[in-house]
Amino acid sequence: MALVMDEYGRPFIILKEQEQKSRLRGLDAQKANISAGKAVARILRTSLGPKGMDKMLQSPDGDVIISNDGATILEQMDVDNQIAKLMVELSRSQDYEIGDGTTGVVVMAGALLEQAEKLLERGIHPIRIAEGYEMASRIAVEHLEHIAHKFEFGVNNFEPLVQTCMTTLSSKIVNRCKRVLAEIAVKAVMAVADFERKDVNLDLIKVEGKVGGKLEDTELIYGIVIDKDMSHPQMPKQIEDAKIAILTCPFEPPKPKTKHKVDIDTVEKFQTIRLQEQKYFDDMVQKCKDVGATLVICQWGFDDEANHLLMHRNLPAVRWVGGVELELIAIATGGRIVPRFQELSPEKLGRAGLVQEKSFGTTKDRMIYIEQCANSRAVTIFIRGGNKMMIEETKRSLHDALCVARNLIRNNSIVYGGGSAEISCSIAVEAASDNYRGVEQYAIRAFADALDSIPMALAENSGLPPIETLSAVKSQQIKENNPCCGIDCNDVGTNNMSEQNVFETLIGKQQQILLATQVVKLILKIDDVITPAVY
Ligand code: ADP
Ligand code: MG
Numbered sequence: 344m345a346l347v348m349d350e351y352g353r354p355f356i357i358l359k360e361q362e363q364k365s366r367l368r369g370l371d372a373q374k375a376n377i378s379a380g381k382a383v384a385r386i387l388r389t390s391l392g393p394k395g396m397d398k399m400l401q402s403p404d405g406d407v408i409i410s411n412d413g414a415t416i417l418e419q420m421d422v423d424n425q426i427a428k429l430m431v432e433l434s435r436s437q438d439y440e441i442g443d444g445t446t447g448v449v450v451m452a453g454a455l456l457e458q459a460e461k462l463l464e465r466g467i468h469p470i471r472i473a474e475g476y477e478m479a480s481r482i483a484v485e486h487l488e489h490i491a492h493k494f495e496f497g498v499n500n501f502e503p504l505v506q507t508c509m510t511t512l513s514s515k516i517v518n519r520c521k522r523v524l525a526e527i528a529v530k531a532v533m534a535v536a537d538f539e540r541k542d543v544n545l546d547l548i549k550v551e552g553k554v555g556g557k558l559e560d561t562e563l564i565y566g567i568v569i570d571k572d573m574s575h576p577q578m579p580k581q582i583e584d585a586k587i588a589i590l591t592c593p594f595e596p597p598k599p600k601t602k603h604k605v606d607i608d609t610v611e612k613f614q615t616i617r618l619q620e621q622k623y624f625d626d627m628v629q630k631c632k633d634v635g636a637t638l639v640i641c642q643w644g645f646d647d648e649a650n651h652l653l654m655h656r657n658l659p660a661v662r663w664v665g666g667v668e669l670e671l672i673a674i675a676t677g678g679r680i681v682p683r684f685q686e687l688s689p690e691k692l693g694r695a696g697l698v699q700e701k702s703f704g705t706t707k708d709r710m711i712y713i714e715q716c717a718n719s720r721a722v723t724i725f726i727r728g729g730n731k732m733m734i735e736e737t738k739r740s741l742h743d744a745l746c747v748a749r750n751l752i753r754n755n756s757i758v759y760g761g762g763s764a765e766i767s768c769s770i771a772v773e774a775a776s777d778n779y780r781g782v783e784q785y786a787i788r789a790f791a792d793a794l795d796s797i798p799m800a801l802a803e804n805s806g807l808p809p810i811e812t813l814s815a816v817k818s819q820q821i822k823e824n825n826p827c828c829g830i831d832c833n834d835v836g837t838n839n840m841s842e843q844n845v846f847e848t849l850i851g852k853q854q855q856i857l858l859a860t861q862v863v864k865l866i867l868k869i870d871d872v873i874t875p876a877v878y
Contacts, residue, residue, distance in 0.1 A: 384453020413446030442746020454796035458789035475786020552734035556727030566714035756849035761829025762798025
């Protein structure tokens, strides 16, 4: 696109390769954008809440994913429209920052767009709508601080944390085992948390999965589990008080026989070179033994001859261990990664109380457990489950739960879930709208209506009549002045979310409202869409 002037100084726009571009301007552009955004939100709407539906997605190469997580669903969907991509980004940013609430944020943005469409039809300028939304979002975020509670928990009393993680997990496929998984997630986060800095490095929590067993068999291991086995089946399966050499250098003799051109014309010469090779490796093994290593974990492989020698010299080894895993092992065992063999020294060895190889099922599935490490600040959650899809979804759900626990350690404020916080904000925003004289007050009221769409979706997904349920809960909140009343999705018999123990983090909820508002403002401000035409 270029802006040029004619000879009288009147500006006009030249679209490059005019006929190949399509262009939407003004209200048409906004309406088209809004309907694209709404379409994405509509897909996720049915996934919200404890009774939300799951989506099954097939990737181009035939892999099937079943998920309830908003960010995952959108990530896997192949959206083409630019605005729809913005919604995908929205969900992703919630995932990056908070981890949970990825469905809710998109549903919220969809509702805001829907309300904006009505206002546009009534002739209100998009900028005024955007400004009104901005004001309303500030009111809502502030109101959330008023209704938030501080949550007291300690290293020994982490039950409240478990309850919050259970709320997150209750909307996932794994909700059958939510208690077990929530406890695991909380214990894992507690193990790696830095309470002084109020931060948690989730990289220290490794999540492994193996098909087989039951979901209930999922366990937390204070140490590292790697999906590898001892390089030789006759090596010991259990090493106590292990001293581990962590190598990222080749652990095998040089191979002049195959790698270089050597003239070997006699049997004797061949024998010499073979013996030399063997001696070279023997020296390497001896060096490991001299520094005191009882286990070698190696990023590279070694061939069968070397493997045999290792077995012979009684030095157990694990080969082909990935870089990330090596780092975790180094952190957990307090060892140092050795990049050059010459640098191996006793103080660089990692220490673990127990290293063992465990086997699973009837197939030759083995894994190595490195436990009782010198520095226990790296843990592994080892998931079992009926099939791969289940394990993958459990990993994603656990990610949400881990994030929620981390967020609570960073900031221990919570609000009540089940749509109660949204209803309370909606009432507050509605009340505040009267203080604004300008056209913005329509937008602020529209914002209040959009907030209602979250409890409405929750009710709808649980098979309750949406409008009746919402209005009943809303009037109850006003009558009792109680911001804990929400939608009783599971038909427990009470609307009080504090009795039901349905909590969400304050920062998560605030982030949802802020992000959704930002994206909607962004979409409303676009009044010219130039795209390559479709052929
Ligand atoms: P998201 O990806 O946005 O976290 P979820 O599918 O996890 O979406 O649904 C979260 C919503 O479900 C929140 O509004 C939460 O308050 C609500 N919710 C979760 N568990 C319950 C419950 N037991 N009763 C009522 N509402 C619940
Ligand atoms: Mg959730």
